[in-house]
Amino acid sequence: MxxxxxxxxxxxxxxxxxxxxxxxxxxxxxxKIQIPRPLVMVNSSTSGIVAGSMRTWEAIEQYAAERSIDIDLAETGSIGLSSEDPVISVQLPGRCRIFFSRITAEKVSCLLDDLFHREIPDQHVIGQLYREGQEPWKDVPSLEDIPYFA
Structure with a gap:
């Protein structure tokens, strides 16, 4: 290799x-089209940090450690929606990456519990990034269909 x-x-x-x-x-x-384990990306731009993304990061680390879940946790830049920070995205193997807004440390556990059970929470969904070869999430808009990103 x-x-x-x-x-x-x-x-x-x-x-x-x-x-x-x-x-x-x-x-x-x-x-990141094919991934061997869940990937969680946290916006670490200045606006994300001010909104609490580092506490969100720590909550994700704690969640994974307490449940012995092997994840890749990575920092990312802003998608441009600073008013929606902290923004995180989650990609499960074989699935499209899905973006969520205003995910504070207190919301991490419920959000990840839902996602790891293949459920989409009713709140905080921004959209998903479609890529060939990945299964899309049902009833979640593509980022391309959202006027802000078009």
């Missing part, structure tokens, strides 16, 4: 159709 740096250089220099199946698989992992 090539290093991430090697595969990114090769991808920049070649057409994706010229990559081997193994290289395409590695590229899908890097682009």
């Amino acid at each position: 090539q290093t991430d740096k090697e595969i990114l250089i090769k991808l920049a220099q070649q057409n994706p159709s010229e990559l081997s199946p193994d290289e395409l698989g590695q590229t899908a992992l890097l682009r």
Whole structure:
């Protein structure tokens, strides 16, 4: 297997159709199209931090540790909706990434309980990022269908 740096250089220099199946698989992992475990991303922009995203981060870490759930937790930049911070996104293996607004530390447990049981909470949903090869969430709008993101 090539290093991430090697595969990114090769991808920049070649057409994706010229990559081997193994290289395409590695590229899908890097682009978060295919993931081996749940991925939770927390907006760590200035507005997110002011709104409490670091406490949200800590609550996510605590949630995963208490339940022995293996997740990838990552910081991300703003999607531009500062009035909705803290914004987090969650992607389960095989599913589209879904974005949620105003997820304070107190809301983490209920939100993740719902998602890990394949349920979408009634509140705080912004939308989902559709990608080929991922199963979309039912009754959740695509970010592309939301005028702000269009």
